[in-house]
Amino acid sequence: MNLAQDILEAHSRLKPYVLETPLEHSLSFSQATGVEVWLKLENLQHTGSFKVRGALNKLLSLSPAQLEKGVVAASSGNHGAGLAYGLSKLGATGIVFVPEGAVETKLEAIRRLGAEVRFHGTDGADTEIYAREYALQHGLIYISPYNDQDVIAGQGTIGMEIAGQLPLPQLTSSPQQNPLSSPSQPPLHAGGEGGVVFVTVGGGGLISGIGSYLKSVNPNVEIIGCQPENDAAMLASVQASRIVEIDAKPTISDGSAGGLEPGAITFDLCRTLVDEWVTVSEAEIHAAMRQFIQNQHQLLEGAAGVALAAFLKTAQHCRGKNVVIVICGANIGLDKLKWVLE
Numbered sequence: 001m002n003l004a005q006d007i008l009e010a011h012s013r014l015k016p017y018v019l020e021t022p023l024e025h026s027l028s029f030s031q032a033t034g035v036e037v038w039l040k041l042e043n044l045q046h047t048g049s050f051k052v053r054g055a056l057n058k059l060l061s062l063s064p065a066q067l068e069k070g071v072v073a074a075s076s077g078n079h080g081a082g083l084a085y086g087l088s089k090l091g092a093t094g095i096v097f098v099p100e101g102a103v104e105t106k107l108e109a110i111r112r113l114g115a116e117v118r119f120h121g122t123d124g125a126d127t128e129i130y131a132r133e134y135a136l137q138h139g140l141i142y143i144s145p146y147n148d149q150d151v152i153a154g155q156g157t158i159g160m161e162i163a164g165q166l167p168l169p170q171l172t173s174s175p176q177q178n179p180l181s182s183p184s185q186p187p188l189h190a191g192g193e194g195g196v197v198f199v200t201v202g203g204g205g206l207i208s209g210i211g212s213y214l215k216s217v218n219p220n221v222e223i224i225g226c227q228p229e230n231d232a233a234m235l236a237s238v239q240a241s242r243i244v245e246i247d248a249k250p251t252i253s254d255g256s257a258g259g260l261e262p263g264a265i266t267f268d269l270c271r272t273l274v275d276e277w278v279t280v281s282e283a284e285i286h287a288a289m290r291q292f293i294q295n296q297h298q299l300l301e302g303a304a305g306v307a308l309a310a311f312l313k314t315a316q317h318c319r320g321k322n323v324v325i326v327i328c329g330a331n332i333g334l335d336k337l338k339w340v341l342e
Helices: 003-014 027-033 051-061 064-069 078-090 104-112 124-137 149-165 205-217 233-240 265-273 282-296 302-318 334-341
Strands: 023-025 036-041 071-074 094-098 116-119 141-143 196-200 222-228 276-280 322-327
Touching: 003 051, 003 149, 003 205, 023 149, 027 036, 027 282, 027 302, 036 149, 051 078, 051 141, 051 149, 064 071, 071 078, 071 124, 078 094, 078 104, 094 104, 094 124, 104 116, 124 141, 149 205, 149 265, 196 205, 196 302, 205 222, 205 265, 222 233, 222 302, 233 265, 233 276, 276 282, 276 302, 282 302, 282 334, 302 322
Parallel strands: 036 322, 071 094, 071 141, 094 116, 196 222, 196 322, 222 276
Antiparallel strands: 023 036
């Protein structure tokens, strides 16, 4: 699996369809923590989430005949919206299976973009298993939210953007050079060490893609996996050295909720790429989200709040390093937003 090369190809493929989102220096978080903090604002991406990158990259890898038959996906909302956006751009159709209780705001976005929504199960892992079986039975292509190399490569383009955007030593001596061929001036460089990147983990596609690219150009970059205490299936699996089921509790981080599909390729990638894990309480997520909304004057969803909360919880260990926090999405319903702001 050569993910770094796949990410380079995904970047070229996706360029006409997705935004290069800003990497914004946060004066407020930097001053509050004594750490240089940069926010990768995927909350400003099309559909309000990074998920459009992976979904579109997978769609663009399919043949016209496969697209014409239609595709199937499972999603808690953002992957489905990203897929629906891609289908609308390519003139294709698809079905998105979602668990009962999925955020209505996200479901409205999927329907608005023209994909069909169907419900199955109450846990994301159950929904994924059912959707994959449905696709197999009907001869359709199943597009996983994370358990797919093309999807991971699409998410990895965020890492490529971060490496090019951070105004520190440049990746290459020439803009025409392949970034992977010149690691002598690595990204996220500060004080002789690599920087630190905080990424929320659900199924692991986002952190697998970002980590694969950044570590290919600078092995010293620290990749921090962030999960809510109430639903940390990937961390439990890593600790057990096998994919396990957990007794998950409700979390505002619906975008990262749910178990792992059996045999998920992201499991081994997370074991290899993630340097440290941080879990955060619901109160810590809420507090981080309030700070972001107040300081940055933008919306973020619960999953994005997880990465920010994990940084705030461990900021003292990041002194002297540049920190990037991936703000992975903005799609929060009004009821949850009111809850956070109370």
